[in-house]
Amino acid sequence: MEATIEKNNLPEQDVEKGTSLWADAYTRLKKNKLAMIGGIIVIAILFLCFILAPILSFFGFSANSQDLDKTFSGIGQNGYILGSDNLGRDLMMRVLEGGQISLLVAILATVLTVTIGIIYGGIAGYVGGRIGGFMMRIVDGLLAMPFLIIVILFREIIGGHVNETAHFLTSEWGWHKDTVDRFANLIPLTLAIAGFGWLTMGRIVRASAASLAKQEFVEAARSLGLSHRRILFRHMLPNMLGPVIIYATLTIPSFILYEATLSFIGLGIEPPNSSWGKLIKEGANFLESYPTVLVIPAILFSLTLFAFNFLGDGLRDALDPKASKD
């Protein structure tokens, strides 16, 4: 009885409170001012696009309704907070709804990328040997294919099915047609971007899985007779998450850029809906005559890119203990 010491009897100040990897990372992240500002901006923009925009549209603001008598209003003119474009559409709503598309594409594509990448790369790294090698050669092969061609193929193959589904949802289930259409034609785009983006993720995951697979704790788990699935997803996965999360935050801005590129060359979402890339493309033509049409979406777009990049950099520093010891 006397040999045991009750835990709560211990004087608190003497024990260093154990911190988890995440809490550690969070304290480190908090010290990085740039990353925190980036994070705040990201949250603010997400709030504007996904919470404020639907509220505004509930109150009658619309991104696609035209008023040809009020084209090219300046900031604050004619009741348009950020002015209007060449067809008299509310620029603020277009930028916010465009942001929904751009961000949704980027975030969804990232989620897909991470999921596919972890499963494929994890298996390839864990199994290793010939099969793993073969799996990675497939990735190499796909990487060699030109991005644009894959996107066009996806659009042609999936586009029709998506439209049918959208039609079904609106006519049979009575969903709101405009909204369904707006998000429906984002699906092929997302799939195309993810279909290309998971390849790099797969390689990163395979590399870390391959090194983990040879470590003692995996050996131990194996000798205990655990199933491969359990080893891979319960024991190895948490150890791979660091690089995955870092890479994911850094891919979001690059996917926003992909979306913008595709919209810029006309492969993006369908008119009259907007995305940041589309808005910038339309605005670029009016650079000499009406610069606001270009400047407003461009500012928001670059702000988001910066914010995500800073946040990603910060997360990399925070989650990688070797990179910064303090």
Next chain:
Amino acid sequence: MLRNFIILTLASFAFVACETRSDVEIANEENILIMGNSAEPKGLDPHLVSGVLESNIIRALFEGLCVEHPSKNEESLPGAAKSWTHSPDYTQWTFSLNPDAKWSDGVPVTARDFAFAYKRLLSPDPNWPAKYAEMLYFLKNAEAYHKNKFGHILCGNDTNFPLPWDTLKEANFDGDPTIKLKSFNDKKFEDLKKSKREKLAKYLQDGETIDLSKITPKEVNFNDLSSPEKRIYFNAKGIDKLSEKELTFLKTQTDVIKWTDKVPENIRQIVLDRIIEHHKAKKPSLWDKAKVGVTIVDDFTLKLDLRGPVPFLHHITKHYTWFPVPKHVVLKYGEINTGLSSPWTKVGNIVSNGAFKLKKWRTNHILELDRNPHYWDNENVHLNGIRYLPVKNLFTETRMFGDGQLHITYKVPAELLKMAEEKYPKSLRKEDYVGVRYIRVNTAKSPFTDPKVRRAFALAIDQKALCDKVLMGGQQPASGIVPPFGDSQPAGVIQFDPEEAKKLLAESEFADPASRPEITLLTTDSDSSLREAVAYQAMWEKHLGIKVRILQREWSTYLSRQFSQDYDLAIAGWIGDFLDPTTFLEMWITDGGNNNTGWGSKQFEDLLKEAENTADPAARLQILAKAEKTILDDTPILPVYWYATNYLIRPEVKNWHPLLLNNHPFKFVKIEK
């Protein structure tokens, strides 16, 4: 290293020193005009191009019988022809050529060059890639000659021949293009794809079988073929391509080939007889047989017989398809119809009869013309040369103008109009242009099978708002198809009327939204047409409650989808080739090459025919207006606006007045220093 650096620095100073004068100022000294010309020309052969930018160059190089007046749309000045007369009914025109007119190598321009040019453009050779032969169909028998209908050519000129051309043109002269003999390759009929079998089946009767392997090779002994096999073989080839032996056989059994029911047996025999005669005479030139209405009276007199009265022929001769080509040079570098890359138009080879001649042509960089010293009116030509710059990006072009690199731009994009108005108020031109922007409707697809729906869509477009607020270039709302010019008045039928549009839609078969399939609006991938498309989309949604989907496709897909009628609505435009309503109306005949709407009307075609045979200009215009109204009543196309051109021109360029066709005669243009 140091030496290089010094040289580079000195060189850059030299550049700075030169830069004090702009390109335009230097060109003003040299009396040379610099024009933006949007893209690289596809070629300089007047018979092989169809674009506006090529026409800009060709009009400076060559000269037709008549020349545009620098400021008056309705007038024509003497060009290669000194004077002209016409018969009172406008069916026969005689042009006396200017004996002083010479090619740029000093050889005189004669009536032979014109006849040669028309013969060349109308060549019936299927490999001849001419784009615009229809422009010569005003000439008697030209259409039949160009389309190579033996029967008509051999018999149509015969006054005793009992059949009009219309009945014979249905006969299977050309062969059935859907049957490709080569693809049979030892296959059995049963092995063919279903679609192919269906194509062949229309020549077969119930229970007939054929051995395809027998009709595969090129030379078939048709005597070995069974009767159904013969039917496939003869129809696949067409009468034009049969050998003499086969024709002789056909005489004994004319029903092997497809004729229309209107062609009785005795006519078939006459047609076949004459074709065989033609073969036996070792195939003399079709041109002579066809008697196309071009006669060389003497070296300097050209007589043109027309298919009907054409009071405006002098306008048509100003179009580049009617220009002469130098017979002696074309034949020196190739055959009459050497189409590919037309060697006679290369730098060094080409000679021209206009005010200018080709000096140099650097692909994608510059095309430069020089004064033609042999030109008959050389002393009245002011410019020493013209430079055409293929600037594809219109935004770049406008900036180049601001930089003093161009005298005239090709086009100011709508986005820059406001800037141009503020920055170059004296240089910006907004001029009417005979062209119509319309939306083509596929009348074979629901809901557009119902004319009421089509009309509702037409009336729901707020044309005026579109012109004033979106296009902003001086375009006019189109109340009809034919833009107003001269004595031709606008139709005034289509006007924005949302109430009427709603009413029409409610009255139509497709009033119930559930009965309407999804509608797409086809357009090109350019920003300007997208902008229009989005505006239409919003208007239809607002006034009709119908949301269309916009389908952007790049140019060739956009065209091919219209040709194969695989669309619902398509934004399109048509620019007039000459100042007459027919240039806008003739394309809407049933199955016309540019119709593509599936629409056709007997009444409309009868009216066109009637106009074709009416000599009195005023009465003719009235008939054409009636014809236009028959189209508009049925609304297979939704007219939106009449074009305008917007471009920038420097104030020192004189004698450049607004012209409806935008075909400015370069010989009068002057640069005032």
